[in-house]
Amino acid sequence: MQKRDKTHRRLLRHGLELVSSGGFAGVTIGELANRAELSKSGVFVHFGSSEALHLELLRAAAELARREVVEPAMQAPPGLARLRRLFDRWLGWAQRSGLPGGCPFVAATAEFDDVEGAVRDYLVETLEGLIGVFEQTIGEAVDKKELSPDVDAKALAWQLFGLYTSHHTMQRLMRDSEADAVALQGFETLVQAARPLQA
């Protein structure tokens, strides 16, 4: 690997750690230079602007999440087993990826929802992709008659998203040891309600 590429990856890693602990607002070219013990101009050549930096950080976070959540879930058979695996892997994925604080997407969603631009656009696209993976998996569970054909896949996917964010708040802000149990119980309740009547 070229030295420039190694430095770039090191900067992204430092940046993700900053995002995870303090959100995107604190991750400027200058702050990243401090953290990586490089000059500001040395970091600037890698990203060019805070917006470009934030965008690259989100792309790097999406890649981490793909490896930690989506890829392992794809090892489970399609349908309910995969849906359960997806949800299990989602809870706490950021910590398992070695990030010191919370989920970069939870931070980004709160920070960029009212800020027009490329970061917001990428965030919308990425969340659509994630919800799409859940919707498809729910659709496979319907095909296998594990869930009712009447299930609203999009609604269920977003309700599961809610369980993820409430788990994040319980675990990180409230430091509540029941976070996992509450989220998993919520998953079972929502899935049971979506079961076919005969099952």
Add this chain to the structure above:
Amino acid sequence: MQKRDKTHRRLLRHGLELVSSGGFAGVTIGELANRAELSKSGVFVHFGSSEALHLELLRAAAELARREVVEPAMQAPPGLARLRRLFDRWLGWAQRSGLPGGCPFVAATAEFDDVEGAVRDYLVETLEGLIGVFEQTIGEAVDKKELSPDVDAKALAWQLFGLYTSHHTMQRLMRDSEADAVALQGFETLVQAARPLQA
């Protein structure tokens, strides 16, 4: 009202608008001075530090939420009717309170969950209070036999919290017109699953 009190309230209003659109990170004494067209020292005498400012903003947000969500819900009879009213009033409360962007508590939760200090402590206490109001209302619904005695009030309260945050993301980030329908359907699913067997 004294002039100083009027200025203080005007500063809090400006501050809440800034928080609602861009989170707490952008709300410094200097930024607030710009927005209110006052000198930095003129704003400083009102708050003294960014931390004190953030704390006062959260207190002001809690007061708005109390008036927009909790007080009207208390007009409904205790139990399931009140639980439904609480949840209905919660969805979109920040916009109905005249804030231009998202919910200050969603922003604060993402920003302060890994930042030790008085703001984080206040946030934990306020969320505990909110979850407590839901738990109590669920308990009243159990007493009235509208919900099963087996219901886990704390778990249900946090699952409803999840529906609130997913509604917030669908509405503000995704600009999805189905946000209300998905949240209300999720509420009904969770409540139905908590009904007594005989009902």
